[in-house]
Amino acid sequence: MKVEHYFLGVDIGSLTTKIVLLDEGGKIVAQATRRSGYRGKETAERLLEDLLRERGLGREQIAKVAATGYGRITFPADREISEITCQARGINHLFRGVRTIIDIGGQDSKVIKILPSGRVGDFVMNDKCAAGTGRFLEVMSQALEVDLEELGRLAGLAEKAAAISSTCTVFAESEVVSYLAQGAERSDIIAGLCASVAARVAALVSRVGVEKEVLLTGGVARNQGVVRALQEKLGLALLIPPEPSITAALGAALFARDLARNNENVTIKTR
Amino acid sequence: MEHGETDGISTLLAAAQRPSAAWPKAYPEIKFFGFFCSYWPEELALSVGWEPLRLLPPLQPGMAARLPAYTCAVGRGCLAQAENGAYRQLAGVGFAHTCDTMQSLFGVWRSLFAGGEALPGDESTFMVVPPANLLAIGAESYYRAELELLWHRLMARAGQKPEEEALRGAIRLANRIRRQVEELERRRAWLPSDLVAALLRAGQLMPRANYDQQLAQALKQLEDYPSSLAGRVPLVLSGSVLEGDGIYRLIEDLGGRVVADDTCTGTRHYLGLVDEEEEPLLALARRHLSRPACPCRHQGLPARLDHLKGLLRQREARGVLLVLRKYCEPHAWDAVPLRDGLRDAGVPALILELDGTAPGEQERTRLQAFLEGLAGGS
Numbered sequence: 001m002k003v004e005h006y007f008l009g010v011d012i013g014s015l016t017t018k019i020v021l022l023d024e025g026g027k028i029v030a031q032a033t034r035r036s037g038y039r040g041k042e043t044a045e046r047l048l049e050d051l052l053r054e055r056g057l058g059r060e061q062i063a064k065v066a067a068t069g070y071g072r073i074t075f076p077a078d079r080e081i082s083e084i085t086c087q088a089r090g091i092n093h094l095f096r097g098v099r100t101i102i103d104i105g106g107q108d109s110k111v112i113k114i115l116p117s118g119r120v121g122d123f124v125m126n127d128k129c130a131a132g133t134g135r136f137l138e139v140m141s142q143a144l145e146v147d148l149e150e151l152g153r154l155a156g157l158a159e160k161a162a163a164i165s166s167t168c169t170v171f172a173e174s175e176v177v178s179y180l181a182q183g184a185e186r187s188d189i190i191a192g193l194c195a196s197v198a199a200r201v202a203a204l205v206s207r208v209g210v211e212k213e214v215l216l217t218g219g220v221a222r223n224q225g226v227v228r229a230l231q232e233k234l235g236l237a238l239l240i241p242p243e244p245s246i247t248a249a250l251g252a253a254l255f256a257r258d259l260a261r262n263n264e265n266v267t268i269k270t271r
Numbered sequence: 272m273e274h275g276e277t278d279g280i281s282t283l284l285a286a287a288q289r290p291s292a293a294w295p296k297a298y299p300e301i302k303f304f305g306f307f308c309s310y311w312p313e314e315l316a317l318s319v320g321w322e323p324l325r326l327l328p329p330l331q332p333g334m335a336a337r338l339p340a341y342t343c344a345v346g347r348g349c350l351a352q353a354e355n356g357a358y359r360q361l362a363g364v365g366f367a368h369t370c371d372t373m374q375s376l377f378g379v380w381r382s383l384f385a386g387g388e389a390l391p392g393d394e395s396t397f398m399v400v401p402p403a404n405l406l407a408i409g410a411e412s413y414y415r416a417e418l419e420l421l422w423h424r425l426m427a428r429a430g431q432k433p434e435e436e437a438l439r440g441a442i443r444l445a446n447r448i449r450r451q452v453e454e455l456e457r458r459r460a461w462l463p464s465d466l467v468a469a470l471l472r473a474g475q476l477m478p479r480a481n482y483d484q485q486l487a488q489a490l491k492q493l494e495d496y497p498s499s500l501a502g503r504v505p506l507v508l509s510g511s512v513l514e515g516d517g518i519y520r521l522i523e524d525l526g527g528r529v530v531a532d533d534t535c536t537g538t539r540h541y542l543g544l545v546d547e548e549e550e551p552l553l554a555l556a557r558r559h560l561s562r563p564a565c566p567c568r569h570q571g572l573p574a575r576l577d578h579l580k581g582l583l584r585q586r587e588a589r590g591v592l593l594v595l596r597k598y599c600e601p602h603a604w605d606a607v608p609l610r611d612g613l614r615d616a617g618v619p620a621l622i623l624e625l626d627g628t629a630p631g632e633q634e635r636t637r638l639q640a641f642l643e644g645l646a647g648g649s
Contacts, residue, residue, distance in 0.1 A: 070632050070633075070636070073635075081639075081643065082636050082639040082640040082643055083636065083640075084636065084637075084640035084643075085639075085640055085643040085644070108633070119644065119647070120640060120643070120644045123637075123640060125633070125636070125637060
């Protein structure tokens with residue numbers, strides 16, 4: 001009886017850890033996401049154990065593993081690859097026509113240009129401050145006492161977006177507190193915050209230039225407020241993958257499959 | 272100095288790891304003279320009998336409270352060390368007016384340490400001003416006169432009279448070292464990037480005659496060094512002062528190799544020989560005017576771009592990494608047009624900003640993605 005083999009992509013991000021399991025045909029057979037917490041590596045290990053148990057699979061059925069994300073070097077994998085390259089690979093697999101990826105993650109935001117071959121043509125990153133990232137929205141949701149997942153819906157209820165002049169998280173939080181003290185509508189403030197993220201990300205996009213199709217990934221892609229504001233700012237429609245958080249993990253899993261196909265005998269790292 | 276050592280590589284690696292501030296204390300019998308920049312003419316200090324010691328910040332830079340936060344790590348870290356008394360034993364400190372930080376640090380240094388116990392600032396702090404436009408008419412005669420003035424001041428400080436033969440001897444020693452560095456450069460592509468960086472940095476810290484001997488020994492050892500370029504992505508690395516090997520090690524970890532180095536503490540420091548047949552001060556001036564410039568000096572608008580493209584071609588590199596130390600304005604101004612010029616010429620280039628010299632995870636991600644692109648996609 002033939003034993004099925006699978007290929008694992010692990011993306012240990014600053015906020016969430018994602019894993020994707022591919023079969024030999026490149027089809028996603030399982031995926032899972034969990035908050036990274038204090039130790040992303042252990043979160044990924046637990047996530048994998050749970051996923052294998054649910055699927056009735058054995059660890060020996062995982063032929064190759066590729067890791068990506070900020071915690072990639074901590075995870076024992078056959079290969080570690082930057083999330084920029086993995087993101088491009090994952091998106092090129094799902095959407096051949098995409099030339100620009102905007103990825104708004106928990107800790108940074110990135111704009112990646114993809115060549116028709118699927119390779120990275122250019123990229124820029126904002127990782128020096130929280131402005132324009134998921135962390136910015138998380139801090140603001142706490143200040144507003146709103147669930148993070150609710151921000152997008154509430155932004156849609158705004159009558160007039162509040163002007164958030166600062167892109168700095170600390171100063172923007174002061175502005176939010178000030179608006180609340182003035183009795184401003186929470187939805188108006190949230191819409192203003194989404195516009196602030198969009199403005200910051202649009203500035204990043206302008207550094208590499210926009211080439212259609214443009215696709216948005218990362219957890220923030222689920223926030224309709226940011227999506228609307230960014231579409232308005234860029235003057236174009238954004239493609240959103242059905243699962244915008246797992247595309248880098250998907251790219252990693254595809255690279256893991258390449259390793260097996262190329263029969264690369266790579267030493268497993270155990271850092 | 273490392274008496275009895277015969278293993279040149281180990282001696283030089285140990286020397287490279289010893290912080291600048293530790294040298295005067297470790298070797299009180301040697302008179303060290305601190306300097307900051309490659310435009311400082313080491314030969315003048317050597318001719319006085321002082322050993323030139325490049326002042327580098329500690330790997331974990333301290334913040335000198337009297338300098339604003341937007342000052343580079345070199346300025347902040349070195350001043351913090353000086354205030355902690357690390358440089359009390361120095362015969363003096365030499366500044367070259369290359370950037371605003373160096374110019375301001377010279378003033379701070381002189382005023383802070385003026386009348387100090389062992390480092391009276393006014394008498395032991397020296398400034399040399401190289402011509403901003405190295406190709407300008409009169410640059411050569413101006414710079415020769417500037418060097419002559421400086422030499423006389425150093426001699427007065429040492430209580431000596433200028434001796435041309437002493438200067439010629441210093442030039443011969445410095446040239447011997449530069450020729451050996453040329454030899455090291457010929458083998459660079461087959462050697463780990465961090466090893467070469469450390470070997471070159473040692474030559475700006477340890478006494479020069481000793482370095483000359485140990486480097487000769489190291490070059491013999493390197494003939495059998497078991498390393499190769501196989502599978503590595505060849506890179507040109509350009510930047511300013513790098514007091515540690517962190518970025519070189521990271522490049523190696525990620526499958527790259529620095530096959531050409533254009534950093535202030537790397538190969539650029541050693542480029543260009545002084546004409547030993549020429550009048551010494553004029554010959555010194557000519558070396559500084561003609562060797563590849565840093566962004567603080569001007570040799571024509573495309574000079575730096577052409578230099579990097581030339582290195583790329585000669586060493587068959589696939590891309591250029593422009594390392595930008597945070598708050599280093601001259602390099603920041605230079606980096607964007609350099610990157611754009613390289614890209615226009617079809618050369619992949621990445622600007623990587625570093626605060627210290629040990630890159631963090633974010634820098635690792637950028638560099639890894641760049642190298643993955645150069646390697647063909649992953």
